[in-house]
Amino acid sequence: MKALVLSGPKQPFEITEVPDPIVGAGEAIAKVFACGSGLTIQHVKAGRMSADFPRIIGHEIAGEIVEVGAGVSGLAVGDGVTSYYYINCGHCRWCLSGYEPLCENCLGNVGRECDGGYAEYIKLPAHLFVKFPKGIDYKKHPAEMGVAMDALATPYKVLKRGRVQPGETVAVFGAGGGVGIHQLMMAKWANARVIAIDIAEAKFQACREAGADEVINPTETDAVETLMDLTNGEGVDVAIDYVSSTSTLEAAASSLGRHGRMVTLGGAGGSFQANALEMLLKEQDLLGSRYVTRAEILETYDLVARGEVWPIVTDIRPMKEAEAIHERVEKGEVTGRAAILIQ
Numbered sequence: 650m651k652a653l654v655l656s657g658p659k660q661p662f663e664i665t666e667v668p669d670p671i672v673g674a675g676e677a678i679a680k681v682f683a684c685g686s687g688l689t690i691q692h693v694k695a696g697r698m699s700a701d702f703p704r705i706i707g708h709e710i711a712g713e714i715v716e717v718g719a720g721v722s723g724l725a726v727g728d729g730v731t732s733y734y735y736i737n738c739g740h741c742r743w744c745l746s747g748y749e750p751l752c753e754n755c756l757g758n759v760g761r762e763c764d765g766g767y768a769e770y771i772k773l774p775a776h777l778f779v780k781f782p783k784g785i786d787y788k789k790h791p792a793e794m795g796v797a798m799d800a801l802a803t804p805y806k807v808l809k810r811g812r813v814q815p816g817e818t819v820a821v822f823g824a825g826g827g828v829g830i831h832q833l834m835m836a837k838w839a840n841a842r843v844i845a846i847d848i849a850e851a852k853f854q855a856c857r858e859a860g861a862d863e864v865i866n867p868t869e870t871d872a873v874e875t876l877m878d879l880t881n882g883e884g885v886d887v888a889i890d891y892v893s894s895t896s897t898l899e900a901a902a903s904s905l906g907r908h909g910r911m912v913t914l915g916g917a918g919g920s921f922q923a924n925a926l927e928m929l930l931k932e933q934d935l936l937g938s939r940y941v942t943r944a945e946i947l948e949t950y951d952l953v954a955r956g957e958v959w960p961i962v963t964d965i966r967p968m969k970e971a972e973a974i975h976e977r978v979e980k981g982e983v984t985g986r987a988a989i990l991i992q
């Protein structure tokens with residue numbers, strides 16, 4: 650099969666022929682139509698996240714099952730699928746209680762510890778394939794349906810984690826990023842008032858189109874002060890931080906009002922100081938959020954199938970342009986998501 654192979658970190662993609670995967674017991678193979686090109690997999694390519702090389706990266710796939718191994722039930726040839734990002738066990742107490750990203754036997758991630766979606770075929774343990782629900786036209790929109798499993802599902806889960814209620818004010822730090830912009834969309838879908846915070850002026854119009862009622866540029870104005878002004882001094886109900894540097898985390902925590910919830914995910918994962926007395930007096934929650942469950946992926950696709958939300962994919966390229974697309978991802982030039990068509 651044709652694949653985009655990385656021989657090591659900081660190396661260019663090589664389009665090359667590699668052996669077709671051979672299905673084993675408990676596994677399945679899907680033909681890949683498209684795979685998203687997000688910052689997470691660029692981190693692997695750039696050597697900022699570890700992986701076993703040589704490696705085929707990519708996990709935001711839209712594909713179709715072509716082979717099913719012995720002992721697999723509930724999955725058949727012809728099923729449209731995406732993949733789950735974590736190689737979780739499916740059997741531990743965390744997997745069984747709706748916390749699959751916290752699996753205690755997790756073997757890593759698709760596209761890092763096993764080969765991923767930048768190839769004609771992908772082989773995975775069968776339980777990692779998630780079937781598209783009815784109404785998902787993955788053949789017509791493979792790029793959009795591929796990226797939804799992460800870029801849309803992750804912010805959908807954050808709405809739950811932050812307990813976002815209609816009419817509340819939600820501030821998104823790093824709103825111009827690939828997942829951040831989808832967070833704006835999901836918060837708007839949840840009938841919140843949405844405030845975007847980002848330094849990339851070029852993304853501001855897209856932020857507004859995605860759902861931001863206000864956009865704050867923290868290089869021009871103090872983000873916390875502006876958030877206080879915009880909420881009559883009350884503070885925001887939910888602050889979601891996709892940058893998670895010390896300064897954004899402290900700004901997010903400081904911007905919370907009574908019963909405020911802060912959610913951190915992705916980004917730098919820095920340490921920060923928060924005021925315990927503020928937390929007590931205002932009953933605030935400081936929360937972490939890690940990817941999604943498979944059920945949340947299904948719920949997200951149901952929203953897409955009903956036409957309530959739609960992934961923002963602005964750059965779709967053939968395999969031979971993978972290097973160019975990743976250069977744009979590295980520079981933060983892509984609005985929403987980019988994706989590669991596998992053909």
Ligand SMILES: [Zn+2]
Pocket residue numbers: 737738739740741742743744745751752753754755
């Ligand atoms: Zn588990």
